[in-house]
Amino acid sequence: MKNSNEYPSFIYTFAYNDAERSLCHLEMRSFFGYDTEKKILRSDIRIDPSRSPFMKGRIDILAEGDTIEEIITTAHLFGKEGETNKVVFLKINDRQGDDKIQNNERLQIERAIGSEMMGDFDLHNPDQLFAVVPYEKRWYFGTYKKSEPIWFNHIKKPREYSTALSTRVARAVANIAVPHPASIRAIDPCCGIGTVLVEARSMGIDIVGRDINPLVCIGSRENLEYFGLTGDVKKSAIQDIEETYDVAIIDLPYNLYTHASWEEQLTILTHAKRIAKRVVIVTIESMDDRLKSIGLHIKDRCTTTKQQFEREILVCE
Template identity: 80%
Template sequence: MTNISRQPAFIYTYAYNDAERSLCHLEMRSFFGIDTELKILKSHIKIDPNRSPFMKGRLEILADGDGVEEIIAQAPAFGTEEETNKVIFLKINDRQGTDKIENKERLQIERAIGSEMQGDFDLHNPDQLFAIVPFGGRWYFGTYTKSEPIWFHHMKKPKEYSTALSTRVARAVANIAVPHPEGIRAIDPCCGIGTVLVEALSMGIDIVGRDINPLVCVGSRENIAYFGLTGDVQKGAIEDITETYDVAIIDLPYNLYTHASWDEQFEILKHARRIAKKVVIVTIESMDERLNSVGFQIIDRCVTKKQLFSREIVVCQ
């Protein structure tokens, strides 16, 4: 049975490698409350696919049906005479193995739908992009938004720091901390050269930065301005913060010269709990007992790896 969807619904497709799986799944759970091994997910929650470093794109469902024929029958209702369009078959779907739809059939389906739609078909520069995908035993059709790797453009900064998070990981961490930014105030009280700040600000997250090192504060401001963003970065220790926030992101300080002692970590964690309702902690060592000792409850977590180096990302309340 064909159904023109009434309640907005979306299908998201993903691409990630084994080392990124845990991080991607935590980001999925933060956005949607669920994760999946299928790399395709359906939800009524609308997320800009440019936010995630793992999303390939988003299909906004306009129609669904038991078979392709039902979608083709509805195709004349879509598109306009004033705009050109293109239909793509999403290769990321749950039809694998013997059920996999090969390239020749995918092209035939694209042409069959496109030829029935209003407006001209343009393969190279369409005004509107549509997509079709099989998922969960049904077929879904709608407008398609490709993800742009905005995080990739942030890789080259004026100021670099050897142990800073990669822009890809920093973007995912910002999403885990603030999946739905409206009305949320965030702080990065150990912001370093601002890798998380740049990603968060570029997604419209209301976040401020603090750091005890005046040189990295200058570097953080320079990096933010370099990408045309506006952000508040002030020199100061976390214990001096008097305002409260909805969420804090803390990449615990470490490297050859500035590895924080347990006493220093305890102070950071204690004050993080004081200033924020929710705290996302990035650490190179497991610290469940330490988090419990300052009254945190761990609600989710993941591990992200790069070669032999791994970080744990812990979501606390």
């Protein structure tokens, strides 16, 4: 049995469909340095689960052991007198097939742990939520933080474009570009009506928006204000931007919806490389060779599909 208080570690669970798999895995790699098909992982890196559109929740590990009995015998160490607790058995775990833990056993485990803890057991309005889960042949127990679908509240905006990224994809793209926001300065130099800006600013990412179209700049500012967010959004062509940033996010749907040539896209990408150390590109066409020709090297990538329409997300340096 191990008490994990001295060495903070976390268990994260995920939910996504087949069309979202590639995008979720790139977000995982950006946050944690690796991905997994199991939809559950352990990391020493702390991420607010509400940042990701794919995370279900996070356990802050308090104890771990080889058997559930080890967790139960130390449950008396946790909770607080005068407070109420609830213990949930996470249904997302790596015990599948013949090893899958059935619902009645999950309930028994929840009750066994909860009854041993300090404080009272409350199923409906607990002061503190705890969780237990089996993972890689060990058991983990700790406080549980559920993800809140903040991105879902941003779907309906005062200003919208049918060609804009969905809020779910935009949030993941912001996380891929800036997984750890401390001291990172970002720019969306073709920000449009601000779908990425809204998601990034709602997560506290230091990002500014620029666009050559003054009307969409107004729309972007209206969208930010509508959700109670602030942000620096100004009219500017990317070639006129003189400041430098840690990362630039470039959404390039141009060749599908307008007659923008590769030369026009090349101008945007060349200047993105000039103003940022790292560039995250959203594109509907393959451009590996073209990026290489201007000195942008693809470090990671994924695809995301919506109604037969596929976008590629490229992480370049």
